Amino acid sequence: MSSPTVFFHVSFVEPQAHYAEITMRIQGLQKPFVDVKMPVWAPGSYLIREYAKNVERFRAYNLSEELIPHEKISKNTWRIYSDDKEIHIRYSIYGFENSVRTNFIDDSHAFLSPVGTFMYVDDCLDYPVHIQIKRPDFWSKISTGLEKSTDLPDTYIAPNFDILFDSPIEIGNQDTWSFDIGGTLHECAMVGGGVYDKQKLTQDITTIVTEENRIWGTNPNTYYLFITHNYQSNNGGLEHLNSTVLATSRLGYSQDATYKSYLSLIAHEYFHLWNVKRLRPKALGPFDYEAENYTTGLWIMEGFTSYYDNLIIRRCSFFDEKEYLQMLALDFNTVYNRPGHEIQSAALASHDTWIKQYRPDENSHNTSISYYNKGAMLAAAIDLKILVETNGQQRLDDVLKTAYQKFYLLENRGFEEHELMELVHQVTNVNVSEIFNAAHTLEELDYNLYFNKVGYEIIDLNANSQSLSMGMKTVNNDTRIIVKNIDRDSAAWKGGLNVDDEILAANGYRMDPTGRTIDYILANSKEGDQVSLIISRDGLIKNLNVQLQYSDKKSFIIQRKETATVEERRLGNIWLSIE
Incomplete structure (x- = not known):
């Protein structure tokens, strides 16, 4: 007997009212009852979002189109009482939240976040899935990282629900174009207009991707999709296995600072293709879609990525030296101007992301920090220490590349933090335990111990201020x-x-x-x-x-150290790719 299969049919009867109609067909599963569930969170965005709240008009039918008894047994679980070989489930999804992680449907387009759209059979996440999309006549395109069926029009295939949930879908009249980078086909799907220059954007993305491929050594995808939602004013991003969803200003492409910020966002989310989506802590996969997945390691996954996004923009010459140092100093100012840095460590911020990071209130700056900013600071310290102690021969790039090969390509597993720390020593013979320990305590590193050795210094312009x-x-x-x-x-x-x-x-x-x-x-x-x-x-x-x-507010800048030695300047030039 063949393994059970799940089919979805998606249609839009009332897109102007922000609804999608979903039919779920389950074949080959004969049990006294079937529990179907809606995920409660989106991987990469660590907050219980309760996607089931947008489900309406849930019904279950047999092959004869007769109603099957069902009841809702938890906030996100529907139990269907039937032992039929085939069950049809119909429900509506309401989507009207502009973000990179939630459904948005109107008469211009539909963005479907799969975790908020498609239910799964309990304990059957490994089932293969087919999704057929019926577009309204006034929509012309579908953009997704899912594999397209060769048999049916507008039909896509996922080998399991983990792949489905990691593959956002854009449906509408988006502007699309494709280009090859190192043997990987890349596609841009632009939604909501914008004043972008396709040729320039293609060239700049190619430069960024080429540098990231160099860091990691190999690109795991043959296809990659950039979905960009262009708004009057918005920004953000969410990584996926072979795609990303970005948000930016539709008029920002002609503004130098805003455009460079968008390129940094691209660099950040693309870096996640390796760091998080494949190289990951043990807690981040396989996922439990019904509950929090706790890890203290987001300071590594998001923090390291936040360090590299601007560094890559510098390596690609989009930022000059001064611009990059300003961006790095911003991390220090952001952390140290929050009284919460004396309350919460980077590791605790990672663990508590479920209750703090995405739920800020009027007192958040007094009680918490961002593992993005603090992780970037710690990553800089690790990179600089490796660079100095290997005489410029190695850096954090080499550790990440080896970690990707070891934990993902060879062992296909998540890592523990101490394993990554030990790998740093194995690869470079450099001990970075004091930096990893600092991520778990409230003890602050003296970052000038790292900056000074590459000819730079971080100083607080407000140190002697009496304002x-x-x-x-x-x-x-x-x-x-x-x-x-x-x-x-x-x-x-x-x-x-x-x-x-x-x-x-x-x-x-x-x-x-x-x-x-x-x-x-x-x-x-x-x-x-x-x-x-x-x-x-x-x-x-x-x-x-x-x-x-x-005032106790800080105003940090990072600058060249006037007394830097020739050797320190040489190392600093390697760090910032200065010829």
Whole structure:
């Protein structure tokens, strides 16, 4: 008897109302009952998103089109009571959220995130899957990394649900073009217009991909798809096994900084083709689509990738030396200007991504950091230490290439963090244990120990500053000055200000809508002075006294060290690909 197979049919009866109609046909599975489930999260985006909330009008039928009894037994599980050889399930999916990880359907196009669209049979993720898509007459194209059927039109095949869930689908009138890079066919699918130059974009993507192929040694795909959603104002990306979904500004291609940011995003998501999608911690595959998949290693997977995205843009000469150093310094400023860096390590940020990273609130900057930024800092330290101790002969590139070959190509498994740390030593004979340990503690590295040896230094321009600060951020809401967040241990924190307080007056002055009242007071006060505030909190008037403190905000820059030796400069030139 052949193994069971699952068929999906996707149609769009009311796309203008943001609906897709799904028929799921299960063949060859005879059991007293069948449980079908909707995933609750999307790999690469670590948050329980409850995709089942968008399911409507669930029904089950037998071959005679007779209704089969069913009940919903959990938030994302439907139990169908039937032992028929073939079961048909029909349901509708609502999709109206603009993001790289959720469904969006309207009369112009449909973007289907498979984890939020297709159900799977419980404990049967290895079933082969066929998906047939019925396009409305006014849509002309389908773009996806799935294999196309040679027998049926607009039909695609996945060997299992893991592949299906990792293959987003774009349906509409997207602008598409293809080009070969090192034997891999690459396709761009542009959605939502834009002022891009196809020839330039093709050339720039080719430059980036060629450099990444060089780092990793081989490209595992024969086809790769870039889906870009062009918005008035949006950005982001999500990696997949042989594709990525990007979001950017449709007018940003003509703006130098925005365009380079888009190229960096491409470099980031393409780097994930190896780092995360194949070279991965043990916890990140095979996936449990019903619950959190915990790992402390996202500082490696996302942090290393965040280090390399801008570094690759520098290697490809899109960034000059100064621009790259500004981008790297931004990671340090982002981490060290969040009081949360004294609360949360990079490893804990990785583990707690499910409850913190994608659920920021008014106090998040006081309690957490991003493993993207902190991981990039740690990756820089590892890269520089290897570069110095091997006299410029090796660097982090060599470790990642070997790790990919060992853990993915040879052993086909995920790794533990200590295994990667040990591999660094095996490949380069360099001990980086202090850096890996720093990822798991609140002890901060002295990063100049690494930068100085390649002729650079990181300095805080605010180190000797005596500027005063309230330690809060405010916004002008229809001329009302509203507190939006407060730094831990700042003057505002100690003085009792709350988020959402409206500041009415300070030291007897009515608040100016531009915030100049506070600026004037800070410019004409000294440390320890009291500021008398009148605030409105939930409609009640209160008086508060805030004692001014010096600002503790950092302003890091990374620059050439004037006293660098010839050897340090040589190593620095290798690091930043300076001829």
